[in-house]
Amino acid sequence: MSHPPSGQPSWMPPQDPVPGQGEVQPQPGGPRDPFPAGPVQQPDLGQAPQGYGQPPQGQPGYGQPPQGQPGYGQPPQGQPGYGQPPQGQPGYGRPGTPVYGQPPQGQPGYGVAPGQGAQVAAPPQWVPAQKPEPLPVEPRAYHHFYRTPAHRWWKPLALVALVVVGFIISSVLVVFVASAIELATGGITAEQLMAGEVPSSPGFFAANNIALALLIPFGMLGQWLVYGQRPRWLSSVEGGVRWRWLLVCAGVVAVIWVVYSVVEVALTGFQLQGTQIALWLTLIVLTTPFQAAGEEYGLRGTLTRAVAAYFPDGRVALVVAMAVSAVVFMFLHDAQDPWLNIYYLGFAVVASLLTWRTGGLEAAVAFHVINNLIALVLTVLAGQTDSLFEREVGAGSPWMLVGVFLAVVVALVIDRLFVRSSLRRATAPGAPATLPGGEPAVLPGRSS
Structure with missing residues (x-):
């Protein structure tokens, strides 16, 4: 009875040894000796016996497929792997869609670092909305300067309302102070004040001029608050008072007048x-220039621009705004004499034309200041100060x-001088520095 090899259960049938796996080859010429007499060659510490874990030549190792056959979990050549579509066919799902987890062809891959392969598109960033430009973006004349991208239908009404309310409040305060001074000095009695009588005294004259002069800051501040245009843009289309031009206009008006x-x-x-000639002349010289300028800033400036802003066409805007400001100018003087009303209307129209043709208020202010100074000085020297505020029928004449x-x-003279100057009557300060094509933006000519 044969015994199984050492390490094999007795109930298993005997198996032939696998070549190359631990079999002791018998020495030629004699039977196999399971207990050789000589010492057995042991491997060094940390090294496996020779042949341990290595397959015979020509056979694949443990966990490796035979050569020429696909490995475990790998498809044969020419067939797609598990979870991958065949070559030339779209991925899982609808035709034409990319494989799950892979980007479409022609688009950057997910998680690709910048500089490696396709660039990753930057996420959209929030950009705050820009406010409309408050200044003209195309050449505008002085009267049309509120016709900007920031114009809204309610803005001219709001501007005029602010200026009117400010003028009324300041006038009440100034007249109250002047009344208190006149009562204290005996220039007016309480009975006259309660009856609404306003005498032509130096105090009330100065109060009237100061109240009208305040139209300048009210107009500038209202323009800044409502339209966003800085105060200097109320003086001219070039952003400020052109003082040299103002002196030239004053010289021309002074000679003729x-x-x-x-x-x-x-x-x-x-x-x-x-x-009281000295007192009167002092008040006239100190306050009258500001009073005349205040009327121009309020009527030829704020009111004219507010009315013209409602009309896209510049010529229509000029005619309508000029007519409105002239009528308001006439009614503010509260004259009952027809000759005086004709003079006020003509004066207002000429001032509006000067403002339009010269691109600013300097010429109109110079005309108004020289006219008032000469007229008031002659009135004081002639002793007719009591008639300063008298405009009843008969106060005027065909003269x-x-x-x-x-x-x-x-x-006409000022217009000819302006054409020969280097000043502009229309500008576009809100226009970009360059055009979309990159060319520099060109403003219109100085006399256009």
Whole structure:
């Protein structure tokens, strides 16, 4: 009875040894000796016996497929792997869709670092909405300067309301102070004040001029608050008072108006009989320029621009705004004499034309200041200060038409001088520095 080899259960049948796996080859010429007499060659510590864990030559190792056959979990050549579509066919799902977890062809891969392969598109960033440009983006004349991307239908109404409310409140305060001073000095009685009588006294004259002068800051502040245009843009289309041009206009008006006044005095006669001449002249010189400028900033400036903003066409805007400001100017003087009303209307129209043709208020301010200074000085020297605020029927005469004619002459001379200057009558300060194509933006010519 044969015994199984050592290490094999007795109930298993005997198996032939696998070549190359631990079999002891018998020595040629004799039977196999399971207990050799000589010492057995042991491997060094940490090394496996020779042949241990290595398959015979020509057979694959443990866990490796035979050569020429696909490995475990790998498809044969020419067939797609598990979970991968065949070559040339779209991935799992609808035709034309990419494989799950892989980006479509032609698009950067998920998680690709910048600089390695396709670039990853930057996520969209939030950009705050830009406010509309408050200044003209295309060439605009002075009266049309509120016709900007920031214009809204309610803004002219809000601007005029702010200026009017400010003027009324300041006028009440200034008149209250002047009344208190006149009561304290005996210039007016309480009975006259309660009856609404306003005497032509130096105090009330100065109060009237100061109240009108405040139209300048009210107009500038209202323009800044409502339209976002800085105060300096109310003076001219070039962003400020052009002082040299203002002096040139004042010189032209002074020459013509002095000649006109001398002729008028020679024809009507003049007698020096004024009182408090020094006080009156001081108040006239100090306050009248600001009073005249305030009327121009309020009427030819704020009101004209507010009305013109409602009309896209510049010519229509000019005509309508000029007519409205002239009528308001006439009614504010509260004259019942028709000749005075004709003069006020003509004066206002000429001032509006000067503002339009010169691109600013300097010429109109110079015309208004020189006219008022000469007229007030003559009135004080003649002792007619009691008639300063009298405009009843008979206060004027047809001679006022000569003044309207000379106002037109003044406007023509100033316009010719302006054409020869380097000033502009239309600008676009809100326009970009360059055009979309990269060319520099060109503003219109100085006299266009």
